[in-house]
Amino acid sequence: MKNVLRALKIKAVNEGVSTGLESWAGNGRMLSSYSPVDGALIGKVRQATHDDYEKVITKAEEAFKVWRQVPAPKRGEIVRQMGDALRANKDNLGRLVSYEMGKSLQEGWGEVQEMIDICDFAVGLSRQLYGLSMHSERLQHRMYEQWHPLGVVGIISAFNFPVAVWSWNAMLAWVCGDVCIWKPSEKTPLSAIACQQIIQEVLRNNDVPEGVSGLIIGDRKVGEWLADDTRVPLVSATGSTRMGKAVGQAVASRLGRSLLELGGNNAIIVTENADLQIVIPAVVFGAVGTAGQRCTTTRRLILHESIYEDVKNRLVKIYSQLRIGNPLDTNNHVGPLIDTDAVRSYVSAIEKVKAEGGKILTGNEVLSGGDYESGCYVKPTIVEVSQQTPMVCHETFAPILYLIKYKTLDEAIAIQNGVPQGLSSAIFTLNIREAEQFLAAGGSDCGIANVNIGTSGAEIGGAFGGEKETGGGRESGSDAWRNYMRRQTNTINYSTQLPLAQGIKFDI
Numbered sequence: 001m002k003n004v005l006r007a008l009k010i011k012a013v014n015e016g017v018s019t020g021l022e023s024w025a026g027n028g029r030m031l032s033s034y035s036p037v038d039g040a041l042i043g044k045v046r047q048a049t050h051d052d053y054e055k056v057i058t059k060a061e062e063a064f065k066v067w068r069q070v071p072a073p074k075r076g077e078i079v080r081q082m083g084d085a086l087r088a089n090k091d092n093l094g095r096l097v098s099y100e101m102g103k104s105l106q107e108g109w110g111e112v113q114e115m116i117d118i119c120d121f122a123v124g125l126s127r128q129l130y131g132l133s134m135h136s137e138r139l140q141h142r143m144y145e146q147w148h149p150l151g152v153v154g155i156i157s158a159f160n161f162p163v164a165v166w167s168w169n170a171m172l173a174w175v176c177g178d179v180c181i182w183k184p185s186e187k188t189p190l191s192a193i194a195c196q197q198i199i200q201e202v203l204r205n206n207d208v209p210e211g212v213s214g215l216i217i218g219d220r221k222v223g224e225w226l227a228d229d230t231r232v233p234l235v236s237a238t239g240s241t242r243m244g245k246a247v248g249q250a251v252a253s254r255l256g257r258s259l260l261e262l263g264g265n266n267a268i269i270v271t272e273n274a275d276l277q278i279v280i281p282a283v284v285f286g287a288v289g290t291a292g293q294r295c296t297t298t299r300r301l302i303l304h305e306s307i308y309e310d311v312k313n314r315l316v317k318i319y320s321q322l323r324i325g326n327p328l329d330t331n332n333h334v335g336p337l338i339d340t341d342a343v344r345s346y347v348s349a350i351e352k353v354k355a356e357g358g359k360i361l362t363g364n365e366v367l368s369g370g371d372y373e374s375g376c377y378v379k380p381t382i383v384e385v386s387q388q389t390p391m392v393c394h395e396t397f398a399p400i401l402y403l404i405k406y407k408t409l410d411e412a413i414a415i416q417n418g419v420p421q422g423l424s425s426a427i428f429t430l431n432i433r434e435a436e437q438f439l440a441a442g443g444s445d446c447g448i449a450n451v452n453i454g455t456s457g458a459e460i461g462g463a464f465g466g467e468k469e470t471g472g473g474r475e476s477g478s479d480a481w482r483n484y485m486r487r488q489t490n491t492i493n494y495s496t497q498l499p500l501a502q503g504i505k506f507d508i
């Protein structure tokens, strides 16, 4: 890991990582980043004090005055260079993400690939920040709308996608002419510092002010500073529903904008007409990939009674063959949870669902000794439930899959929608009527609804996010860029008269 850190220009010193950047200041308490892979200390970082925060905001405000004047396609060119810099660093950054967060190396690289893809997407977008033009009801008048940059965008990101979700926000915000201040998860500060170094080098090469990309590391207090700050017109936050409610309320109380991407409790419906050959890998990847710590993780499997036993038996067999261990070893399927707190949540969720009548089919074990000395490895677990009890309705960030049996598709859809969250959903069927019913207005109530594809692993080109307690925000592809801009309607009178709209007469 030392070589990886060196290649990513993370200089670890006893007093905490130093970068010499003004867009990242840390003079507060020391934060240690331990790897869940083996429990080793990777590096120490100083958290931001309120003074540090003020410095970063001032830099950002100064930078915005310059950046908003740069033509959008030119901003796109700089984001293109960021994509190239990420390509050059893909191997090392993917390794650091994997080691610091605990996801598999394939997924660490996949995460950096998502960053590269969003850069490409943003470059194209930089020439397509279109507004509409309208026909004015008045003679010799022209009416159209244009989109302007918003200002400073605060980005609060979670540990499970320590770099990609930030980049979805930052790359779009940057082509839109905004500047960003990033508060990464305290659990993955080094991955954030590595990104900051990569981005700053590109900014320097282009003589762009450093404040275009600010970084503040710290606990929830830092998030509160962003949420309460009227100098930050938009706060984009990814994480738990509890965090999102706090951020959303604080931002709303000052009538700022928030973009929330919060918890999911994603289900796959498998009908009697499904191709089980593709169901099984979709469910297993969705449920145990990233050790169940994606917001899109498959947490509920709603099975038609006719195939219930078959699917259940196949899954239990495959779960017994899963290789759990060091995620940097590509032979392993499942890595660790982020920390021992997450392990405690796993244990307590299983205890509670058992008390609610759930039957454990496989798993329910915290692994110890040997390769598992970090104490963060658990066995993926399948629980059979007869109804959606409170624990089933709750998002536990761990590889716990609940099996539920259904008789009619109406019933399956009601179960699927019967939780507080509304992020991702899927149906497996070869029957077009079933698929269309699931996708129709009375079908899935989620932001993402797939047919014959699992719930996780969305492509960056679509709008990403969900309804209800998931927060309603949409990030990444489609027209999510509009979140990062302000719309201005312009009406221009080139006549010699002053006609009023709605035909109002006002003679003076």
Ligand code: UN1
Pocket (backbone or CB within 6 Å): 160, 161, 165, 238, 293, 294, 295, 296, 455, 456, 457, 458, 459
């Ligand atoms: C998240 O877990 O916050 O769709 C994001 C997926 C990934 C992104 C997940 N592309 O699973």
